[in-house]
Structures are given as structure tokens and as C-alpha cells.
Amino acid sequence: MTSSTTFFDLAEICEKLEKTSKRLELASILAEFLKTVNEDEIRPTVLLIIGKIFTPSDPRSLEIGVKTLIKTILKISGITKEEYSKEIGKFGDIGDATASIMSKGIKLNQKTLFEVPRTIKYIFSQLLTIVQSTGPGSRKKKEKILENLFLRSTPIEAKYLVRIILQNQRIGVYEGILEEAISKAFHINLNLIKRANMILGDIGEVARVALTEGVNGLREKAKSPILFTPLKPTLAVNADNIFEVLEQHNYHTAFELKLDGARVQIHKRGDEVRIFSRNLANITQSLPDIVEQVRESVMAKTVILDGEVIGMGPDDKPLPFQYLMKRFRRVHRIQEMIKEIPVKLYLFDILLLDDKNLIDLSYYERREILKDVAGNISLVESLTTDEVDKAEEFLNYSINSGHEGLIAKKMDSKYFLGTRGKNWIKIKRIDNLDLVIVAADWGYGRRKDWLSDYYLAAYDPDQNDFSMVGKTYKGLTDEEFETVTKRLKENIIEDRGKTVIVKPEIVVEVAFDEIQKSSNYPSGYALRFARIINIRSDKSPNEADSVSKVRTMFEKQFEKKSRLVN
DNA sequence: GTTCAGACCGTAC
DNA sequence: GTCTGACGTATTCGG
């Protein structure tokens, strides 16, 4: 049991996992492996497996991305950038490409390689050192550590090191499978594991507690939300129409406005307020105005609140999401920006009140409690109805008020979803345009043999040219990728490696949520959440929608939304 | 020594 | 953020 596992063992397990696709098998393999890991290494091991080194307890990140990684590998291997890119294209994976280069390119010093005990803990601590180094010269320092790490890696270790650093393991295992594996390894009910993961927000810590303290320890920790430890927020699934939603919820649904902002989870004890983002990052310092408001309005001793922060114009109409982003996560010139871009908090849920756990109450009960706690902070407008027409009307009201749509919440649902599935359902309105594919990127991973990411352009009749308004890789089936790739390959004008310029010929119907101002695209506009919903074989490129139509649609958005000068 | 542009990165959606 | 496909399980269908 105490036999220590090495990074090599972990890499081998990853290799094994990557080769299997069956979910149950994945969980079994992982469970067996977890049983061999000791108390000291269980948390690092679990976090390394999913390439998610950084959690609420280690809030900062590596700040090492593809570019830096490529740079270091080039340095230690001596190959050219072109050769590396070619290799990446061949494998459709940067990890495999790196392993290939390492196995033929680098003369490893076998002695140093095996002298160094490359335990999981060691690798983890090296990565943490990278995380913790900041300030002038930190870049260089990080690269040096990386270099050393790779110089002491076998090819297979290098492969998974690369993927861990990029937080993209692609071995078929993420938190869901991991939860199953932990459940199997330590014989603990899966729902308890899921609940603990939601409350602790750290799957590595869940595994550690499961191993060291067993069911009872886990149960104790998962009992109730912990103040100042952010918990994973419930998320909503999509639906097309209101009828479908009502059916799903047995006609016991509260519809809430879906605001286009950022999710916040607010923890408060006395005067101490902390605000967390959807991904559990602490963003308190960016929102001092919200902190102040919560301090003044919420009288409860301890409380955890769930809500949305949106940009709000002086005319009381919501601001486009882009404006909010200027405020969120900001650390400089905050006071200035508070005046420039006003932000407003709306609450819609409460998870803890005066140390009492509320997540196991029904939505309805929580909402009633929230009303009393919120003081003069606005609650998200809501409507409880079982009639399609009334809900439809409310949806129109939401859209006309400049919001995204509705979110339907099952009246009797707990905050914790367990195995039940999603009890929150969102309904949005989408727009669409007919656009032309003018270029494409080769795909990655399972899409490596397809041109799978398309540059979309609107028609400009004045210039008889096409002006780009965004990219998309979403909406096509495998079969459609196959045929579109074939067609595009015949139309290649210029081959730039990863990107290919094609003759503008294929017209696609593209759905999107919003048109944004863009400095990235020549047209000056970009589509938010673009996805292809149809291949318009019946349309020729000059029948595609025009740039001026895009502009008109962009301007039209401000009939409902607010806009700030410059 | 200071300033500034650009590359790179993480993270809201 | 959206979307597709794979897997597992629950439910319905057809002989």
C-alpha cells in the first residue's frame, strides 16, 4: 500500500486509459490505480490525471501555454518549428508529437534520468513552483523548470507532461469518470462523492478525504456548504421551446429572466465579503461596489448567495456583455471603471444562512428565504406559471428588455442535483445569417483529418468581396465534416499549413446569440457563439447576407440594450 | 531608467 | 459558451 507510485506509473495509466473507450472500464482501471496511491500523493495524482492542477486551494495557474511549451521543446530537441508543426499535424496531438520527437531526437542521459526520483509529488511540486513564481524574470524561471522537467522525462512522460500543462489530457477521463473511480476504489456511494465534489470544489481533495477519512469523514465534509469555500454552481441545460420545459418539470416551474452577465457566488460573514466566479475564482477585489452593497443590505450573520452581475446603462437598460468584461477580473483602475461602467447585482438563490444549510431545501423554499435576506438588492424577476402562453409572453418581455431569455427552474428541486439530471433549463432566442466559408483550419484530435474550423464572411457587394465576421467549428455531423472537407480541398487557393484559404463557394446558415464589436475582424463585427445549422447548397456566394445587413442587425440590438459613448 | 507595444495567457460567456 | 458522438441505462416495441 505504501509503495510509492511514480510519474512514469501515472503516464502508463494515462496511456492505458486513452486506449479504452468504455466508461465502466475506465472507472475500473482508474479505481485499481487509485488503490495503490498513498495518502501523500492521492490529491496530486488525481489532479494530474485530469490536468487540473489548480483548484480553490491553489488559485493561480501555470501561465504556460502552447507557445511557451513549443519553445522549450524546440530548445531541448534542436528541431525546427516547421518540423514540430508538421509532427503535430500528423498526430493531431501535441503530446504525441512531443513523444515522437523525444524518442528519436534527444539523447537522454540515462543516468540522470533514473537517478532522479520522479515521484508524482515531485512533479507536482515542480509545477507548483512554476505557479508561484511571478515578477520580473519569472518567465525565464518557469521555462528553465520546464526544460529540466522535460530533460528528465521519458517520451511517454513528456507526452503526458505536455498535456497536463495544457490542461487537455484527452484520455476520456474528466471529473465525471473520476468520481466513479473514487467511488469504486474506496467503496463509497457515488452520490456522496458527487456531493462532496460539489461542496469542496476540488476533486483531488475529495479523493484524499475518501482515502484518509472514509465515508464518515466525507459525509461530515459534504453535509453543508462551507463558508468561504466556493461550491460548484448548478448549471442549466438548453431547451428549444417552452412546452418542452413545462413537460419536463411537470408544470411546476418558475421562469426567471436570463440575464447576460457573469455568475457570482457571494459569501459573507459579518463585514467580510468574498465573491467567487462560476469557476470558483476569487474575484472580490474587482467588485468593491458589489461588496459594499452586500455589506449594507444583507443583515444575516453568515450567508452564501448565488446571482448574476450585469452591466447596466444609465437608462436602466442592460449593457452588452462586452462592457461587463471590462469590469470583471480587473485589478487596475477599478474605482474609475466603477463610474464608467456601472454594474448591477441580481440575486436568485441562497445556499447558506446563519450557518444553516439550505441546499437541500426546494427551490421554492430557498427563494422565499432569499426574499427576506436580500434587503434592497434586486432579485431576478420571476414568473411561476403552468401556461405556455403566459411563459411565452414572459419570454418576449425578457427579450424586449434586452435580456437573453428565460431560465426555468423546477419548483421542488434541490440545489444539489445528484443523479437526477438538470433541473434548470434555459430558453434563448437566436438569430441567423447566411455566410460564406472563405478559409478553414485543420482539426485536432478526432477531427485531425478534417477541415473542421471555418472562417465565415459576409458579402460586400461594393467591393464584390467577402468580409470576415467570425469562425465556427460547431453544428456539423461527422458525415457533413467529411463532405465539406472534400469540397473545400478542391477549392484551396493557398495552403498555409494549419490554415487553408479557399475559394468562397460554400454558403452556410449560421446561428448566433449576438453580434459584437470586433477589432479582430476586418468587418468590425464578430458573431457570439456562432454555429452552423444548415448547408445552403441552394445559395451562391453572392446571395449570402451582406456586411451592411450585419451592421443593421448590430445597431438594432441597441433598441433594447444600452450603449455607452466610445 | 522609463515607456510602450506586442506576445502570451487565463477566463468570463 | 454550443454542439456532436459515445456509453449506459431505462423504456418501449415486436414477435
Added chain:
DNA sequence: CCGAATACGTCAGACGTACGGTCTGAAC
């Protein structure tokens, strides 16, 4: 009535837009 077909929920992995922050290195 039971095995086969289908429906449904969940998970993972494809990658998009935008923004600000930090570090580096060149120009002054």
C-alpha cells in the same frame, strides 16, 4: 413474455468571441 430496438441522460472533447494582466524586449 422476453429479447431487440429506441429514447434519454450524462460525459468528454471538439473549439468560438471578448476582455485585462503580466512579462519581455526594443526604443527613447
